[in-house]
Amino acid sequence: MCGHPSYLDDAGVGTGGCVVKRAALFCESPTQGGCDCVTDDATCGCNIPCENKCHANEYAASCGGPPAPPPRSVTYADPPPECRSVGAFPSGGSFYCCPCR
Numbered sequence: 001m002c003g004h005p006s007y008l009d010d011a012g013v014g015t016g017g018c019v020v021k022r023a024a025l026f027c028e029s030p031t032q033g034g035c036d037c038v039t040d041d042a043t044c045g046c047n048i049p050c051e052n053k054c055h056a057n058e059y060a061a062s063c064g065g066p067p068a069p070p071p072r073s074v075t076y077a078d079p080p081p082e083c084r085s086v087g088a089f090p091s092g093g094s095f096y097c098c099p100c101r
Helices: none
Strands: 018-019 023-027 033-039 048-050 058-064 084-088 094-099
Touching: 018 033, 023 058, 023 084, 023 094, 033 058
Parallel strands: none
Antiparallel strands: 018 058, 023 033, 023 048, 058 094, 084 094
């Protein structure tokens, strides 16, 4: 894994952090649907061909998510400004590719 800002490492349920991994995979099949994920391996677990949207000199980040039910709220971390958006997921949040530091 290449270098990234330490504030992105606080990922976890309810913390509002980003998940940082090696690849942002988008997997699609005309007959089997698709899946998307950030991962350290070559699959999202859906057993169909995947494309990594990040380059070799980038890491993947997944930031954001669904709103928390009242009375609790979650403020999600933003990716560094030099990251580029490569997609979003239905529950809220986005996938990013970010340059290594």
